[in-house]
Amino acid sequence: MKKTSIRFGRLVNLVTATLLLAITIAPAVANQSYALGGLVQSRFIQLSNSSPSATSVTYNVSFKPTTTNTVGGIVVDFCNDSPIIFSGTCTFPTNFTLGATPAVSGLAGFSTSTGSWVTTNSLQCGAAAGQKQVLLYTNTTAQTPSGTGTAINFQITGVTNPSATGTFYARIYTFDTSADTTAGYTCGTATTRGVGSGTTGVMDYGGAALSTVTQISISATVQEQLTFCVSGSTISGTCSGLTTPSLTIGSGAPPVLDTTGEGTPAYTQLTTNASNGVVVRMKATNACSNGGLSTAPPDVAGGCASIAGIGSAAAVLTAGTYGMCVAPGAGVTAATNYADTVNSCPTTFNATSKYGMNGTNLTSTYGDQVYSTTGAVNAISSSMTFAAKAAATTPAGVYQGNEILIATGTF
Amino acid sequence: MRRNAVSISSAAVLFTTIVISLLGGVGSLFVSPVSAAELTSRFLELSDSRAAQTSVTYNVGFNITTAGTLGSIQLMFCSNSSLISEPCVAPSGFDASNAVFAQETGVSGLSISAASTANDLILTRPPAPAAAVPVTLTFNNITNPAAQGSYYLRVLTYPTNDATGPNTDNGGMAFDMNAAVDVHVQVPPYLLFCTGNTITGTDCTTASGDFVELGALSTARTSSGQSQMVIATNAQNGYNISVNGSTLTSGNNTIAANMAAAPAQTGVSQFGINLRKNSTPNVGEDPSGTGIGTPLANYDQPNLYTYNNGDTVASATGVTDYRKFTISYIVNISKSQSPGIYASTFTYVALSNF
Numbered sequence: 001m002k003k004t005s006i007r008f009g010r011l012v013n014l015v016t017a018t019l020l021l022a023i024t025i026a027p028a029v030a031n032q033s034y035a036l037g038g039l040v041q042s043r044f045i046q047l048s049n050s051s052p053s054a055t056s057v058t059y060n061v062s063f064k065p066t067t068t069n070t071v072g073g074i075v076v077d078f079c080n081d082s083p084i085i086f087s088g089t090c091t092f093p094t095n096f097t098l099g100a101t102p103a104v105s106g107l108a109g110f111s112t113s114t115g116s117w118v119t120t121n122s123l124q125c126g127a128a129a130g131q132k133q134v135l136l137y138t139n140t141t142a143q144t145p146s147g148t149g150t151a152i153n154f155q156i157t158g159v160t161n162p163s164a165t166g167t168f169y170a171r172i173y174t175f176d177t178s179a180d181t182t183a184g185y186t187c188g189t190a191t192t193r194g195v196g197s198g199t200t201g202v203m204d205y206g207g208a209a210l211s212t213v214t215q216i217s218i219s220a221t222v223q224e225q226l227t228f229c230v231s232g233s234t235i236s237g238t239c240s241g242l243t244t245p246s247l248t249i250g251s252g253a254p255p256v257l258d259t260t261g262e263g264t265p266a267y268t269q270l271t272t273n274a275s276n277g278v279v280v281r282m283k284a285t286n287a288c289s290n291g292g293l294s295t296a297p298p299d300v301a302g303g304c305a306s307i308a309g310i311g312s313a314a315a316v317l318t319a320g321t322y323g324m325c326v327a328p329g330a331g332v333t334a335a336t337n338y339a340d341t342v343n344s345c346p347t348t349f350n351a352t353s354k355y356g357m358n359g360t361n362l363t364s365t366y367g368d369q370v371y372s373t374t375g376a377v378n379a380i381s382s383s384m385t386f387a388a389k390a391a392a393t394t395p396a397g398v399y400q401g402n403e404i405l406i407a408t409g410t411f
Numbered sequence: 412m413r414r415n416a417v418s419i420s421s422a423a424v425l426f427t428t429i430v431i432s433l434l435g436g437v438g439s440l441f442v443s444p445v446s447a448a449e450l451t452s453r454f455l456e457l458s459d460s461r462a463a464q465t466s467v468t469y470n471v472g473f474n475i476t477t478a479g480t481l482g483s484i485q486l487m488f489c490s491n492s493s494l495i496s497e498p499c500v501a502p503s504g505f506d507a508s509n510a511v512f513a514q515e516t517g518v519s520g521l522s523i524s525a526a527s528t529a530n531d532l533i534l535t536r537p538p539a540p541a542a543a544v545p546v547t548l549t550f551n552n553i554t555n556p557a558a559q560g561s562y563y564l565r566v567l568t569y570p571t572n573d574a575t576g577p578n579t580d581n582g583g584m585a586f587d588m589n590a591a592v593d594v595h596v597q598v599p600p601y602l603l604f605c606t607g608n609t610i611t612g613t614d615c616t617t618a619s620g621d622f623v624e625l626g627a628l629s630t631a632r633t634s635s636g637q638s639q640m641v642i643a644t645n646a647q648n649g650y651n652i653s654v655n656g657s658t659l660t661s662g663n664n665t666i667a668a669n670m671a672a673a674p675a676q677t678g679v680s681q682f683g684i685n686l687r688k689n690s691t692p693n694v695g696e697d698p699s700g701t702g703i704g705t706p707l708a709n710y711d712q713p714n715l716y717t718y719n720n721g722d723t724v725a726s727a728t729g730v731t732d733y734r735k736f737t738i739s740y741i742v743n744i745s746k747s748q749s750p751g752i753y754a755s756t757f758t759y760v761a762l763s764n765f
Contacts, residue, residue: 223493226585227561228460230592245592256599266592272585276452283459293596307596322596365458365468386594392643393702393730396600396765403592406460411453411584 037174037204038066042151045076045170045208052212053095053163059156063172064149065204070142071110073181073201074152075173076135077125077193080162083169083207086197090171092126092133092190093162102135102156109152115141121182126190136185138178167211174204226278227271228407235269238379249388257399261317263349263387270332270373270380274409277374282324283367283404284309284359291359292322293388295397305395307388309357314339316354320391322401323355326371329380335369338384349387367406447567448476450582452545455564457555462588463504464555468513472547473566476580481518481541482572484548486532486564490556493563493583501530504557510550517546526573533574541568559588598645603733604652604761606640613641613700613733625742628753633675634742635694641735642725643702646763649727650704652736655720655758658682659742661751666742672715680745683716686724686736690714695739702734703727716741724759 043063049056061076078098079090102119116139123134135156145152152174162168173195175181180201186194195202229239232246245266250257272278287304288294294306310323314337317323325345326334334345337356345353361368371382386403453473471486488507489499508529515521518541524533534548556562563585567578608620623636644650658668659682669683675691686706688697691714698705704727709717716739725736742753 221494221496224563224583224585225561226587228587228589229559230590242590245590247592247594249594249596254597257596258599258601274585293594295598307598366456366470367458384592386592388596390596390598390601390645392601392603392732393645394598394601395645395647395730396598399596399598401594403594404459404461405589405592406457407587407589408454408456409585411582 037069040064040066040172040174040204040206043172043206043208045210047161047210049161050211050213051215052161052165054161056157057159057161059159060153061156061172062151062153063204063206064151065145065174066148067203068145068147069176069203070144071152071174071203072140072142072177072179073136073138073175075137075171075175075181075185076156077171077173077185078133078168079171080168083171083209085171085173085205085207086195087171088193088196089191090125090193093164093168095160095163096133096168097127097131097160098122098135098156099132099158099160100130102132103158104135104137104154104156107154109146109150110143111146112144114143115139121178123185123187125187134185134187136181138181140178142177161212165212165214167209170208170210172204172206172208173202176201176203222273224409224411225271225273226407226409228278228280228405229269230405231267231269233267235267235381238271239269247386249386257388257390259319259390259392261349261351261387261389263347263385265347265383265385267381267383268405270382270407271378272373272409273376274411275375276410277372278377278407278409279372280370281367281406281408282362282370283364283406284357284362284401285404286401289363291357291362293399293401295395295399305397307390307394307399309359309362310355312337312356312358312360314341314354314356316352317387317389319389320394321357322386322388323357324370324384324386324403325353325355327383327385328371329382331373331375331377331380332371332382333373334371337368338370345383345385347383347385349385353387355385355387367404370405447578448580450474450476450566450568450580453566453582453584455584455586457586459555460587460589461591462555462559463557466551467553467555469510469550469553470547471550471564471566472545473582474545475517475541475543475568478541478543479579480538480570481568481579482536482538483524483569483574484518484521484534485567485569485574485578486534486548487567488530488532489563489565491563493565493585495565495567495581495583499530499565502556502562504554505530505562506554507532507550509552511552512548513551514549515547517544521548524573535572535574538570538572556588559590561585561587600763600765601643601645602650602761602763603643604640606638606759608638610639610641610735613643613735615641623740625740628742628744628748630678630744630746633677633692635692636740637695637737638740639735639737640759641700641733642704642761643731643733644761644763645730646765647730648764649729649731650761650763651723652725652759652761653721653723654684654718655760656755657720658718659753659755661749661753664749664751664753666744666748666753668718669716670719672709672712672717674714675716675741675743677743678745679743680748681716681743682741683718684724684738684740685710685712685716686738687711687713688737689739692741694741696737698725698734698736700732700734702731703729704731704734704736706736
């Protein structure tokens, strides 16, 4: 008897071991799978926007079938609790919706394209009234997948993401026929499902995880910038190599001004991110307060003598006049009064060039506009040629003028 | 089961999307739990951009973005940044403590608060509604920063009257201190003077001839001739032109010059000149040209002639443009005038008085 008992015990042990082994290898399905296909491979759902509650989101669904059996229906069910397929329960992701009628486009991965794929059989389940939670994408004419190595792919557009941040899931199924899809995949209640591994027509299946996340916001600030420099010689780099803009107009040694006219340039450079551009004005100060060049006692007995500005309109210098023209850099526009439309304002005096010097404006509070930009510029150089011509009656003496250049940016 | 389910999920493609939103803000973006709006079209206009300059006028302009209660406007002048989230470093040498609030447009009733400092101007008024309109604020008597370079102004509007609490709108702007252009010109002393038998207009390059031929002298008629001279000068005190030379001479014989201005008289030995147009004889021209200057009295009478060696014949009291004089020469002889070739060389000297 003992011998018999031992054999029974061994038998019991053997049975127990078998049962344990069966449980261990049980697949991740609610019940033992008897589907026609199997677990789809290379499956994913790509979101165009992962922000919670984002609208008009596109879900790009892709998976590789396990067989080339014809497919009459594809189901994608979105659940908040798990991706476990054939689960009888599915928690609704709060505020999620595929829309009143899910929109699907870009279907690929079938070697046939007959019939019409429709989404009108999609299910509301836990979604709000008139909205859909479960996509049923069906074709009354079942289509043949291109192959097990070719992904079936399509995009669901107009999706509204769940309002909660975190992971949610999609359960993907294929069915053999449209009729089996609509009959087999049902919502008993908002959170229950009628599909099972034994459901007629179910073929391939698979789950995927998705996630909504908080956006990462990065802000960067760029402060307003205005750099304006003036030099007596050409400016290299960014306002480097500046020399004092002290100009002497004349020729010879020492330089003197005669009746033929002389000119010499000053150089400016402008950098700004002012979106509405910059205006550069010139304000003139001289002993006669008339915007020209002037000399005072002891050169002149009482009062002052001047080489007056040429006037408000750019013109050829006449005897006994003083003027300036602007050769603008890229993106810079010379004011009309200071634009040499004849010779483009060379850096030496030209008898046919046009110069301006509006004494009235130059002696006003903010001076006279000489050039401007309409927007931002970067290290743009412009030259300004100051020219004068003596008259036979211009009293001998040293004439001076101080030209203040003021840049105003509008941001 | 649950563990196996997790295993399958792991085996699947777990897909999580992280969206990074890059917000690039150009301009003064104020990161604040309560975001203020940005003032638009903002500018700062100066009457003088020279460093350390005093009595400068500052004209601040901007568009109010948010209509609502306005009680104060704060203007912060900084050397480091236009961003109101950053500390404001006062520009060295900048001083608005004596600023005079000269003008306001778009708003009214503002005045400089006693809480203002050298670089922090606060304009205050009893809180009142303000529309979203362009505003300008003008201040006189501000001292510029001491050094050349870029500086910044921050403008904030407040519903309170003392610039406290959250601001409604804000914005920054940049301005620059830079060198002025000094222009120097030296006009040298200038004297242009030329002589010739003829000069076209006042162009000395056309002066030609230096010999006046009076021909055969006669007791029955007056012999005459002329020469011309042009002068221009920038001498503040004008010029004098003198004539130097003896009367017409032939060996030991001379033709007497009129010591006093007298008319031409045939049969009488006389020599004289003037600088006028004459009819008796018909010789000479009146002075011409755009310059100033006149013959001296003795030489300024038509039909009266005189000559004294060294006399000043023409002068001006100030600077003059080109002026042309025509010298008329007349000679008469008596029957007792000794025969011979009578000649003289006259030198005209122009002296400018600077």
